[in-house]
Amino acid sequence: MQSNPLREGLEQERVPDASCLVIFGASGDLTQRKLIPGLYSLAHEGLLPPGQTIVGFARAEISDEQFRANMRKACDEHARTRPVDDAVWETFAKGLFYVQGEFADGAAYVRLRERLEEFDRSRGTEGRRIYYLAVPPDFFDDIARHLGAEKMVRSPDEGGPYTRVIIEKPFGHDHESARALNQIAVSVFRERQVFRIDHYLGKETVQNLLVLRFANGLFEPFWNRQYIDHIQLTVAESIGVEKRGNYFDNAGIARDIIQNHLLQLVSLVAMEPPVAFEADAVRDEKVKVLRALRPISEAVRGQYVAGSVLGEDAPGYRQEEKVRPDSRTETYAAVKVFLDNWRWADVPFYIRAGKRLPKRVTDISIHFRPAPTPLFSRLGLKMNANVLAIRIQPDEGISLKFDSKLPGPNVRTAPVTMEFRYATSFGAEPPEAYERLLLETMLGDATLFARRDEIETAWAWLDPLLRQWEKDGDPEPYPAGTWGPEAADALIEKDGRKWRRP
């Protein structure tokens, strides 16, 4: 079927065909905070097709009407576009339904299939299916098996309406469990039907990394070992573990942030230009970066103790709810990373992630080599390296630092910055990452999703470090509200460099 010619040139140029989107785990936090508010925002922007159908599946015994009321409350609290527009909601809510069931109960899938078939007739979804697994990985097997058994998954080789599945992280606990999870997925779905969400990839600034690098002639010639001294990537959170103590204490920051978000950022910063802006072309280049990761030889882990964050007392990690009092889980990690490839040989990437740091910020900084001749140093001036900083969140933007002469008769220099801020230049908040990723799934574009080989290669690189840390003693302590343990400063300072204050 040809695309709709009336869509050409409209703000809503790409609108998917109506489908049934089934959310497993519909009573969970993710559904209420991100998924339904994100889908409502898409409807508000006119990006959902007429007939789009969303089916919640969970254990709770509630009716369609109760589900709609719960989701309205969720949108009232969490939608990006608030207050909720009653006219848009009215239509959106007509497409919300609920099926009660246990994930392991085959009869529940029969009920689900029957309802989906009814929607195919009444709402024009014509057999198109998206299954969103907003559940812990323990349930993947049950759900995938039952979907397969009830013939609710159509192979793309058969042609006809599509079936897609969205999987949330964590994609495993280590290399072996990730492979097992992927095996479950591909036992029922083809790889090209699987959309693994790393919400960082849905952020505008992360997507802008590709535009910055490959749509501008200025940067790419300098984007290599000849001109770049080193690169720093920071994912800092000011919060602790909140209500996720149980999960986090079994995971740690390396599994929670480095294996996925940070390595995705590393691969986007370091990848070669893809031959096309298409899913597999982009992901082929990203996975090449991951394959070039040199085994880790220098890393630091830390755990926060009581301190002060943003003017408030913060407890130590071991005092947090649902955290073992003798926990050795790391809440901070810094790793010196090398890529053994032509472009990046011997250029260190210093990556760090931590909880209870002074502020929430995700930032990439490219530190260029100094000017080749010490022309001004002979005058006793301190020269600063150029830094291109890309702020992923919050206050998204890009800045470039360079030296400038201070006005006056003497030759004195000072660093200055040129800044671009999304909010300043475009005057609008970028859409939520989940909105973009849900829409891309409906459109069938997997560019912003992680592929199986990316996930497994990332785990294979991180596993030895995790195993080593299991054998080591306690992590280095750092007071909440500081930038991590002293050993992390030493990691970079022994190379004659410093962490950039983001």
Place this chain on the structure above:
Amino acid sequence: MATPVEDLRVDVASIEKQLADLWRAEKHDGEKAVTKAALWNVVAHTWSSEQHAYATDILARASAAVPQRTIVVQADPAGSANIASWISANCHLIGGGRQVCAEEVSIMAAGDHVHHVAPLVSALLLPDMPVAVWWIGDLPRDTHEYAETLLEPADRLIYDSSFFDGVADLDLICRIAEQTTTAPADLNWARIEEWRAATASLFDPPAMRQRLESIRTVRVYSGGGDSFGATSEALLYVAWLQAQTGREPRHEFIPEGNDDGIIAVEIQFNDFAIAVLRGDRERGVVVANSDGSETALDCVTRSLARKPEDLIVRLLKRPEADRVYLKSLRIARRLAS
């Protein structure tokens, strides 16, 4: 909310220097951090003090969403020779206690000093930023050379076809589109965006998409009278439908009510089934039904803001010329002839 810093009368020859002084003063005096930003040069051309005040007000609001250097020109060729200029900054609070400010320059020229306007505007344009000229009031059919010089650096010409008197105005716009590098942009085109989106939505389901081939008649109901300008939205809508479907169904423009703009659209198919799109201004939506009744299609499209500043922002947010509009414009001229 725009906060204009007080107007400062300045010497025409030193506007740029005075703007720099203004920024220095802002930086020292302001309690909040100030960021200067610009994505566009927007030149508003007016013929009277009323139009000048209107343009100043609208662009001050628009600069919150599209930071710009604004130059508002008031030309009075019949007045006694004079030229004067003022500068100010339009500041908007964004998060974190920061202010984003855009510059505004006002130029008033009268008598034979009007010929100084175009070179002065040219000197005041920010380099490397695109230029939009918003032409308010009568199109320059009788002041061709003056307008041509003013439009010379323009990437975009913004105007409102609801003020058009007849097909000659469309001819002029088509000539600009065909013979210059200035892309026309009509506020009325932005006004019918919700109708285009609602119509597109109606034809999204694959079964309906096939019916695009069998559109027989299009009836557009619009308010505000039956003058050329009042039916301009309806004309553009039909032209767009023809441009995008490649078909030429019969069409009728039917005046209804006093509210400006399109009120409803009926699309009749070869099998005489009818799809209806109707604006529900109270609910702020356009509702589309197929076969004349509420169906499972649930085509509800949120109405878009219709204030002039919102329309200008929508036109400026599109970085390149709107190819669909240009196609539709040519068809609209043919339909109007």
